Amino acid sequence: MADIGSSTIIGLVVVSLIVIFTIVRITRKISREGALLTETDREKLGMQLKNLKKTWKVFRSNRLGFTGFIVLAIFVVMAIFAPWLSTVPNPDHYTNFEENRFVDGVAVLLNPLPPSLTPSSYTGLIHPFGTDYKGEDVYSDVVYGTRASLMVGFIATFISIGMGAVIGLAAGYFGRVADEILMRLTDFFLVLPWFPLMIVLMTVLDQKFIYVILVIGITSWPSTARIVRSQVLTLKERQFIERAKAIGASDRHIIGKHILPNTMPLIFANTVLLIAIAIFSEAFLDFFGLGDPSVISWGSMLESAYSNGAVAQGAWWWIIPPGAAIIILILAFSLVGNALDDVLNPKLRRR
Amino acid sequence: MDMRTYIVRKLIYLVITFFAIIIFNFFLFRVLPGDPARAFIGRGISEDVAFLIRDRFHLNDPWYVQLYYYMADTLRLDFGVTGSLNAGTSIGYLLEPRIVNTLILVGIGTILAIYFGVLLGRFAAWRRGRPADTIGMAFALTFYSMPTFLFALVLLLVFGGMLQWFPTRGAYGSLPWTDIPPDYRFMDLFEKLVSRGYHLVLPLLAFTLEIMAEFALIMRNSLTDVLTEDYITTARAKGLSNKMVLKNHAMRNAMLPVVTVTAISIGWVLGGTIMVEMVFSYEGLGKLTWDAVGARDLPLLQALFLIMAVAVLIANLIADIVYTMLDPRVKI
Numbered sequence: 001m002a003d004i005g006s007s008t009i010i011g012l013v014v015v016s017l018i019v020i021f022t023i024v025r026i027t028r029k030i031s032r033e034g035a036l037l038t039e040t041d042r043e044k045l046g047m048q049l050k051n052l053k054k055t056w057k058v059f060r061s062n063r064l065g066f067t068g069f070i071v072l073a074i075f076v077v078m079a080i081f082a083p084w085l086s087t088v089p090n091p092d093h094y095t096n097f098e099e100n101r102f103v104d105g106v107a108v109l110l111n112p113l114p115p116s117l118t119p120s121s122y123t124g125l126i127h128p129f130g131t132d133y134k135g136e137d138v139y140s141d142v143v144y145g146t147r148a149s150l151m152v153g154f155i156a157t158f159i160s161i162g163m164g165a166v167i168g169l170a171a172g173y174f175g176r177v178a179d180e181i182l183m184r185l186t187d188f189f190l191v192l193p194w195f196p197l198m199i200v201l202m203t204v205l206d207q208k209f210i211y212v213i214l215v216i217g218i219t220s221w222p223s224t225a226r227i228v229r230s231q232v233l234t235l236k237e238r239q240f241i242e243r244a245k246a247i248g249a250s251d252r253h254i255i256g257k258h259i260l261p262n263t264m265p266l267i268f269a270n271t272v273l274l275i276a277i278a279i280f281s282e283a284f285l286d287f288f289g290l291g292d293p294s295v296i297s298w299g300s301m302l303e304s305a306y307s308n309g310a311v312a313q314g315a316w317w318w319i320i321p322p323g324a325a326i327i328i329l330i331l332a333f334s335l336v337g338n339a340l341d342d343v344l345n346p347k348l349r350r351r
Numbered sequence: 352m353d354m355r356t357y358i359v360r361k362l363i364y365l366v367i368t369f370f371a372i373i374i375f376n377f378f379l380f381r382v383l384p385g386d387p388a389r390a391f392i393g394r395g396i397s398e399d400v401a402f403l404i405r406d407r408f409h410l411n412d413p414w415y416v417q418l419y420y421y422m423a424d425t426l427r428l429d430f431g432v433t434g435s436l437n438a439g440t441s442i443g444y445l446l447e448p449r450i451v452n453t454l455i456l457v458g459i460g461t462i463l464a465i466y467f468g469v470l471l472g473r474f475a476a477w478r479r480g481r482p483a484d485t486i487g488m489a490f491a492l493t494f495y496s497m498p499t500f501l502f503a504l505v506l507l508l509v510f511g512g513m514l515q516w517f518p519t520r521g522a523y524g525s526l527p528w529t530d531i532p533p534d535y536r537f538m539d540l541f542e543k544l545v546s547r548g549y550h551l552v553l554p555l556l557a558f559t560l561e562i563m564a565e566f567a568l569i570m571r572n573s574l575t576d577v578l579t580e581d582y583i584t585t586a587r588a589k590g591l592s593n594k595m596v597l598k599n600h601a602m603r604n605a606m607l608p609v610v611t612v613t614a615i616s617i618g619w620v621l622g623g624t625i626m627v628e629m630v631f632s633y634e635g636l637g638k639l640t641w642d643a644v645g646a647r648d649l650p651l652l653q654a655l656f657l658i659m660a661v662a663v664l665i666a667n668l669i670a671d672i673v674y675t676m677l678d679p680r681v682k683i
Contacts, residue, residue, distance in 0.1 A: 195622030
């Protein structure tokens with residue numbers, strides 16, 4: 001599990017950057033205004049809270065989106081509490097090979113075992129979803145696989161949104177040459193078929209979990225860049241930007257205080273949809289045999305099922321659970337994404 | 352802008368992008384460390400031989416000379432020889448039959464998917480909010496969320512593995528119901544077609560249903576939008592029948608987003624092809640990609656990537672032209 005380790009390091013770096021950033025902001029604020037919370041801040045916070053409550057209420061009224069949200073919450077819980085929820089403490093090292101017993105001196109291959117709720121006679125463990133050909137518990141693998149999927153989904157999307165937002169902002173705000181160059185670049189990457197591109201990059205690189213995340217992240221940014229750019233272009237023509245410019249606000253101030261907050265809803269709704277695509281891509285790469293072999297994931301479960309003859313043996317329990325998990329997770333993200341799109345971008349709200 | 356300038360401009364853009372893709376493809380495979388000559392021949396060759404091989408493939412030259420040779424060869428459609436998969440086979444020779452196989456699958460599949468997707472979307476939009484709409488959209492959304500390889504795998508499991516109605520691998524082969532199954536090479540044309548069709552059923556089903564879901568979703572959303580427009584109300588007020596309103600007033604405008612999305616989703620279509628071909632061992636470009644990845648055959652992979660990128664480029668151009676022809680606002 002060494003490569004889960006390296007992505008944990010990235011996570012730690014990101015978290016510590018956020019922490020440092022927050023500390024710097026707080027100290028600067030205190031040195032400037034003498035207090036962390038002034039009266040205007042309190043008012044602003046109250047308004048924001050009220051807005052958030054309203055947004056949440058609209059979101060809740062969207063039945064499909066809310067269902068998706070609950071499903072997501074279940075998956076997150078599953079990922080965090082995987083060791084307690086699975087029947088086997090460490091599915092990667094645990095195998096049920098004792099089940100290959102000798103009957104009258106002949107080895108009888110009992111794996112993959114069909115699902116049953118009666119404990120295995122040898123180990124006393126229950127295999128609710130059966131086992132695969134190595135005797136690994138399918139249920140535990142599915143529970144653990146949630147971790148890889150969610151991790152790829154969140155980190156890869158973070159990378160791709162970051163790149164897309166920066167490029168889109170720069171192109172839309174500065175216009176002219178920057179716009180021309182950046183948009184030609186975006187168009188070029190948009191036209192490149194990205195499934196083959198991911199395959200090529202993964203073949204050229206090592207098969208490490210961290211590379212899977214990076215490759216998915218850096219191949220999926222162009223659509224975000226396009227969306228952000230078009231939003232920035234319409235924002236730039238609005239009056240309040242002109243007014244800010246008239247009182248002499250710097251580019252940095254305008255982008256940070258006016259443009260970015262106004263593109264945020266769009267970016268956020270797009271993020272959730274991109275997560276679904278990232279999870280899809282991860283499963284695809286794993287299934288293609290380009291994932292990290294040391295990480296338990298749904299895609300690699302399906303890959304091993306496919307290449308070890310699950311089809312010929314009719315071992316449906318080896319294919320259906322990870323497959324269903326992928327579908328449900330992607331569906332949940334799509335539902336939440338569409339609902340957020342409706343709530344946060346009311347202009348696009350469907351009639 | 353008249354049509355000709357528009358197409359010429361698109362063509363110029365296409366040529367520029369084409370060269371950009373060649374250059375990108377050239378550098379993409381050069382980030383890999385190691386000596387290609389060693390990888391090609393294997394270890395244990397003498398320095399002299401290695402030098403000769405490198406010379407043969409221009410590997411002793413600086414990178415810009417190599418780039419020149421690469422571009423010149425590519426423009427002459429000479430993709431070189433494979434690296435590790437059947438080492439030394441001409442790549443062009445490998446590609447030819449597989450391009451045909453993939454075109455059969457993608458061509459038939461896409462046409463079916465557009466036809467039925469538009470039909471389903473229209474059906475759902477016309478009955479918006481009624482059970483038929485909900486069921487149709489739930490169906491489409493499920494397929495949309497399902498990775499293609501997963502659906503292909505389930506089809507393979509049920510109809511290939513469990514029921515054994517259809518073959519589980521290959522693009523053609525012997526037919527099980529004939530007494531003495533003849534080899535494919537010795538079949539007459541009709542038998543060849545039957546054999547191909549029989550092997551095509553499952554891959555085509557997987558491919559079509561997956562792509563169809565997307566078209567259905569877009570068609571439905573776009574048509575529900577169009578149906579709330581004022582000119583639809585006007586058309587109804589004139590006393591036109593539902594069929595006439597739908598055919599002459601709504602569909603033409605509602606089709607536009609479908610064309611745009613077709614252009615954007617060609618990359619997805621390609622991904623779907625790769626997955627379907629891989630699962631069903633259907634000897635096309637996707638299966639060849641899988642084999643090339645398995646053997647870590649970089650020259651072959653390079654050629655495959657180029658072909659797929661160019662295919663997407665051309666498909667984009669066609670979609671652009673179709674769009675301008677469909678859009679009633681762009682009148683020439």
